[in-house]
Amino acid sequence: xxxxxxxxxxxxxxxxxxxxxxxxxxxxxxxxxxxxxxxxxxxxxxxxxxxxxxxxxxxxxxxxxxxxxxxxxxxxxxxxxxxxxxxxxxxxxxxxxxxxxxxxxxxxxxxxxxxxxxxxxxxxxxxxxxxxxxxxxxxxxxxxxxxxxxxxxxxxxxxxxxxxx
Amino acid sequence: xxxxxxxxxxxxxxxxxxxxxxxxxxxxxxxxxxxxxxxxxxxxxxxxxxxxxxxxxxxxxxxxxxxxxxxxxxxxxxxxxxxxxxxxxxxxxxxxxxxxxxxxxxxxxxxxxxxxxxxxxxxxxxxxxxxxxxxxxxxxxxxxxxxxxxxxxxxxxxxxxxxxx
DNA sequence: CCCGGTGGGTCTCGGAACTGGACCCAGCAG
DNA sequence: CTGCTGGGTCCAGTTCCGAGACCCACCGGG
Numbered sequence: 001x002x003x004x005x006x007x008x009x010x011x012x013x014x015x016x017x018x019x020x021x022x023x024x025x026x027x028x029x030x031x032x033x034x035x036x037x038x039x040x041x042x043x044x045x046x047x048x049x050x051x052x053x054x055x056x057x058x059x060x061x062x063x064x065x066x067x068x069x070x071x072x073x074x075x076x077x078x079x080x081x082x083x084x085x086x087x088x089x090x091x092x093x094x095x096x097x098x099x100x101x102x103x104x105x106x107x108x109x110x111x112x113x114x115x116x117x118x119x120x121x122x123x124x125x126x127x128x129x130x131x132x133x134x135x136x137x138x139x140x141x142x143x144x145x146x147x148x149x150x151x152x153x154x155x156x157x158x159x160x161x162x163x164x165x
Numbered sequence: 166x167x168x169x170x171x172x173x174x175x176x177x178x179x180x181x182x183x184x185x186x187x188x189x190x191x192x193x194x195x196x197x198x199x200x201x202x203x204x205x206x207x208x209x210x211x212x213x214x215x216x217x218x219x220x221x222x223x224x225x226x227x228x229x230x231x232x233x234x235x236x237x238x239x240x241x242x243x244x245x246x247x248x249x250x251x252x253x254x255x256x257x258x259x260x261x262x263x264x265x266x267x268x269x270x271x272x273x274x275x276x277x278x279x280x281x282x283x284x285x286x287x288x289x290x291x292x293x294x295x296x297x298x299x300x301x302x303x304x305x306x307x308x309x310x311x312x313x314x315x316x317x318x319x320x321x322x323x324x325x326x327x328x329x330x
Numbered sequence: 331c332c333c334g335g336t337g338g339g340t341c342t343c344g345g346a347a348c349t350g351g352a353c354c355c356a357g358c359a360g
Numbered sequence: 361c362t363g364c365t366g367g368g369t370c371c372a373g374t375t376c377c378g379a380g381a382c383c384c385a386c387c388g389g390g
Contacts, residue, residue, distance in 0.1 A: 011276055012263075012264070017191050022348095038366080050369085075355095075357045075358080075367095077365090092260050094292055099253060112314065113309055114301075118297065119296055119299065125292050125301055126293050126298075127259055127260060128293050131288035132284035136255075136279075136281060136290055138252045141281055144287070145278075146275035162199050168349085187377095204338050214377075219338085239387095
């Protein structure tokens with residue numbers, strides 16, 4: 001009775017969660033963005049069990065978000081660096097950080113803030129429409145079937161209903 | 166030996182993952198953004214086990230992302246609607262959707278795309294700096310200690326090192 | 331008055347996943 | 361030849377997850 005897999009659902013959110021949707025994976029990625037590369041450092045900073053870390057790193061490598069590199073030989077030692085696919089995931093973490101700063105901080109304020117080097121200011125991440133660059137919120141955005149949506153499913157009345165407004 | 170809790174870590178990403186970091190919760194929220202309100206519909210659309218759904222909805226209500234409302238009495242029937250905190254989570258899902266569309270779609274293209282009502286165009290979500298409104302990426306952003314970071318921890322050399330550039 | 335349907339759940343149980351800790355191995359430094 | 365470093369694997373115990381059965385209040389029909 002294995003966990004149901006979302007990898008084949010026609011939904012990028014489900015697919016993303018299938019890849020990264022456990023408690024540790026995003027934190028491993030966060031460490032990687034902080035510049036952590038080595039197994040031991042990941043392990044110490046996160047306090048994660050070594051086998052669990054092995055597992056997460058392997059999955060991230062398999063899925064192409066990180067790369068395992070031998071950074072020396074004799075003795076051969078490996079480290080883990082982000083690929084472009086992995087670096088591109090930064091946006092998700094940044095938005096998650098902003099949401100958490102807004103809603104989960106106590107009176108003392110945000111634990112960690114971002115600074116944007118290009119403008120030199122402290123700033124929260126914001127989500128905007130890729131076309132008009134205006135903020136994008138649930139109220140002014142809706143979903144449509146894309147080209148990759150299975151035609152067979154798109155016929156179903158509940159699906160049509162959901163995407164039809 | 167319960168799962169280690171991230172709720173008290175000085176990191177909004179960890180706190181967010183502690184709340185929502187299982188496979189189902191973001192999908193329940195996705196359904197809510199599609200306009201789903203009722204228990205049965207969540208259950209049928211996701212194919213989630215009923216007890217698991219009960220659990221996820223209860224946590225979302227406890228954490229203030231959703232609200233349980235009696236929408237009729239005799240018999241009393243409940244539904245679940247997003248609160249402001251929950252609606253604000255849309256950004257995270259939108260960015261996750263965009264990332265998945267970019268990296269996890271096959272040849273046939275994205276399964277679901279967003280349309281931004283304000284400009285009327287199909288558009289992917291983009292993450293920008295809240296200050297200068299320019300795109301924010303891992304390369305041009307770095308993290309700093311915020312006011313809510315515990316002073317005691319901030320002393321530690323590994324922590325100082327991490328946030329110091 | 332009883333039969334079944336609807337909506338929103340709870341109970342049970344087997345299998346999977348997470349955790350902590352012990353163990354492993356190659357190279358090298360003392 | 362002992363022990364340390366770095367990058368792991370193996371194992372046992374506990375907890376969590378998923379499927380499906382069961383529950384209960386109300387309603388409408390015959």
